[in-house]
Amino acid sequence: MSHHQPDSVPQYMRAWTFSRQGSAEQVLQLSEQHPTPTLRSDTSVLIRVTHVSLHPGTTIMMNFVPFFFRKAPSIAETDFAGVIISAGQAVPVTPSPPNEHRYFPPGTAVFGSISVGSHLKGAGALAEYLVVEMHSIARKPPNISFAQAAALPVSGATALTLMDAAGVQPGDRVLINAPCGGIGHFVTQLVSQAVSKNGYIVGRCSAASFETAKALGCNDVVSYSSAAERDSSSSVGIGEAFDKVIDAHGSQDLWHSSPGILKAGLDHAYTSVGPVLSSYTYRDMLLCVLRMGVNAFLPAWAGGVNRGYRQVTSIVDSDKLERLRQLCGADQLTVLVGGTWAFEDALQAFEVLRGKHARGKLVICVAEPSLLG
Structure with missing residues (x-):
């Protein structure tokens, strides 16, 4: 040929x-x-x-x-x-x-x-x-x-996969970690449409991104004031617990603190892109893989976190590309x-x-x- x-x-x-x-x-x-x-x-x-x-x-x-x-x-x-x-x-x-x-x-x-x-x-x-x-x-x-x-393509497809895994419903109260990032800014818009008028979205981002987060669909914002605090839960002042947490960055500390901010039960999952890689070393890569396993499989009685954990990976295929094309073409995704x-x-x-x-x-x-x- x-x-x-x-x-x-x-x-x-x-x-x-x-x-x-x-x-x-x-x-x-x-x-x-x-x-x-x-x-x-x-x-x-x-x-x-x-x-x-x-x-x-x-x-x-x-x-x-x-x-x-x-x-x-x-x-x-x-x-x-x-x-x-x-x-x-x-x-x-x-x-x-x-x-x-x-x-x-x-x-x-x-x-x-x-x-x-x-x-x-x-x-x-x-x-x-x-x-x-x-x-x-x-x-x-x-x-x-x-x-x-x-x-x-990849960030949009990952956002769709996060949404499919999280199962966001109309009226849900949702916390989004990193709502303005490459994946997160797509997630924020999709969640905003899914929760509809009766839902409530809190975005967790740097103070410099507050206005962007609100423009994308967050009703409220909480700060991590430095890069180090992106993986710290100390600044999450949330009021009542959330129905869903979607972590578009990969914060281990936010996952560990999730029993205090996320409702219990199978319908209230912590959905994540997985632990963030802190540096490009084989040691950190191994630690990252270990964290993935612990997050997903360590039961609460053995010291694991007492909440459902869903980690997603996404393959770009023609179906997801077509979904993204339709969403953008209909002005539903910026x-x-x-x-x-x-x-x-x-x-x-x-x-x-x-x-x-x-x-x-x-x-x-x-x-x-x-x-x-």
Whole structure:
């Protein structure tokens, strides 16, 4: 099977690549002559990338996964927006029910995410071009920017998974930890819609984010005044107990204090993205894995926390991408971009991500859509 590459596509492209594990500033290099990928199958698409968003999960992989398990050089990051340049023969190019939104002719604006398997084989988004299977993309809603679309896939899918796991009901009283973060700002909006007018949402964030949290849907806010306090429950002054706690950051101390702030019973779960990794060392990674096991399985009689714990991980698939497309297209989900950097300045964005203070999503502009012709 051979696929003709359009004449307008160069043989080589610019890409941020790495060939050893480590932090972004240690291992990432801007390659000016990386081979441009070509269509791999009849169901794949070649995309000219406009924007890429950063996600902590890919940074963790960059730091921890040895190149024994991945292809060198690898291209950084997985979440993107862009324009389709060419498509395999089996990719639909006209609408056809029941999937009338799943058609992708050349020229279509799309967003999506490269799968972990493909990423480990060297594929990445932080480049001028990429190739993915059509199940990894959705059409970009016309009412959001390319930068916002690039910010949707992993964080948006994780927020949907948190919501599905938490089972938020109309009228619920909900505490959201980190309501303005990359995942949290999606969760806050989704919870606000789910609890409806009779519900009540308290967001726990830095004082600098109070107004943002309220704009996203929090009725009230409580502070952690420093990064260290993000994992401390001392500042949660809550009044009556909550029906649900959704932790979009991963605070161990908040989980340990949950019997004092969360109602008992199966309907009142503590739903979390899992313990946060304090540093990129194997020791901390091992501690993080141990905490996951203890949180989920240690019974109260053995010293565990006497509340239900639900930890989520999320796979980006076409169903979640379509849910995100519909929510944004209907103006039910706003994407908060916390900062945008030029392609050449990507390392600055990784530095901000490492500081864990970002509001919304951090985005790198690979090419301005208006210049793509």
